[in-house]
Amino acid sequence: MAGTSQTTPGDRGGGMGRDDRVDSATEAFVAHRNLLFTVAYEMLGSAADAEDVLQEAWLRWAGVDLGTVRDQRAYLVRIVTREALGRLRTLGRRKESYVGPWLPEPLLTAPDVAEDVELADSVSMAMLLVLETLAPTERAVFVLREVFDLDYDEIAEAVDKSPAAVRQIAHRARAHVAARRPREVVSPAESRDVLTAFQRAIETGDLQRLLDVLAPDVVLLTDGGGIKRAALAPVLGADRVAEVLGRIADVASLLPAQVNGHPALIVRLDGELDSVVAMRVDDGLITGLYAVRNPEKLSRMERETALRR
Template identity: 60%
Template sequence: MSEDPFVRHRNLLFTVAYEMLGSAVDAEDVVQETWLRWAEVDHSEVQHPRAYLVRIVTRQALNRVRTMARRREEYVGEWLPEPLLTAPDVADDIELAESVSMAMMTVLETLGPTERAVFVLREVFDTPYDEIAEAVGKSSATVRQIALRARNHVAARRPRVAVDRDEQRAVVERFLAAVQTGDVQGLLAVLAPDVVLKADGGGIAQAIRKPLSGSDPVARLLSNFALIAPGGVVEMVWINGAPAARIEVQGELTAVSLVFEGDRIARIYAMRNPHKLTGLVGETALSRDVTA
């Protein structure tokens, strides 16, 4: 008996929903909604199950955006995408790793819902324009225009300097060692001069409410960790396909994602909202599934 198409493509469907929504919890809900609709369909009449399932998950994700917009209006402080603990081999698929990186996820947040859906489906999953058009309810010509606009928007905002993963890992190790020891000079050595730190506490966990800019103030803030959390556990993990940090202090978790420009850390995203840290419980399987 052949494997059910939904089961075979489940990781792909979750990845599509997550990249469209920036929320692992909402993406999981969308996948479950997709399963319920798939269960009601006569599978023998579906000629291309993968395309059909991607269409359902796209429509469900776009519906979910409205609910998320209402939640964000009431959100306290900075809103950041939910981090996901991933296996190191996610980095082996360069396009997948870049598409789920925190750098890309934050850029995708600046797109409108339809633009984001079109960009993700076309640029990440290589979905044909006619299939995207059917999924988002637009003509193929309109989808091509949206794709071009979204591509230019993203290109203007994504980090321009790529850095080797091994080099990233070495910088992260130096960064974490400096944080643990309160070494301000060590931090200044790995931070870009115009580094920006953003934290998401959601009004639940303590976090700075506004972005902090500049290597000196960021380094001094981070150096306080050694003083206020002497028993804290700091370890390097892979988050969203890149080297990152998991910090635990008295049972409270923080996920620290880093964005590089060259060999310096240009952006630091600290997720402290416990409701948005469920993705750190275990590794999330992601897939582009482009050859399926």
């Protein structure tokens, strides 16, 4: 478990009482770790930063008197939320100097994430980009209320606001997200069908078939982070997007995968992982394409990441 090796096994100098307390703290943290990672990731859009948040949360949790904790899950979520809020503000400053579009870090996810429709929707690339448009506290309140169903009193403690203020923030954030999120929840079967048609069109070089699956106002965002070549501005419109995608088939292999709970494509060049392409589907057409090429964001594509609510 990330974040525990410094302070648990091997650090046994305090006698049996301390050993027992550390063991109990470790057991509770491990039991909720996937949930805590999911909270941090949904707030930050970055797995690397979410892991750092969990490291800091563990260090704080290890010093807590467990006898005073009524609800360990709620207490841990509160610690992680506070750490993530601080990290979110730092991350915002980093994004201001980011080269080209900033996209969330894609995660290779297990089939059970897709089966939890609400969880899959909340971690989709499209939704994480919508969450980027919220202020930090709004994002925390929205995630904790809408995704993890915490009550307003618990959220109030996590974000240092009154329950009445949290209710207002939740209402405002909900309206903001509703105006920007995908218009409908697309079934996994429909997503797979659209992805299959999209992949086939690219692999065969069939421009018309590609245009048939792209919405006229489709937007392609490419994230190279200044490390890999990528468009520095959004590519707008089906014709322009199809032109860009048409160059891929001759040099790359495309493999379907489950990314952030949804069907996506892994692009490999000469057998090496080059990029991940996720999509947003509305009314049976692709309205958004999100291509992550920045190698610093692709480390989570080699193994599945467990997400939990």
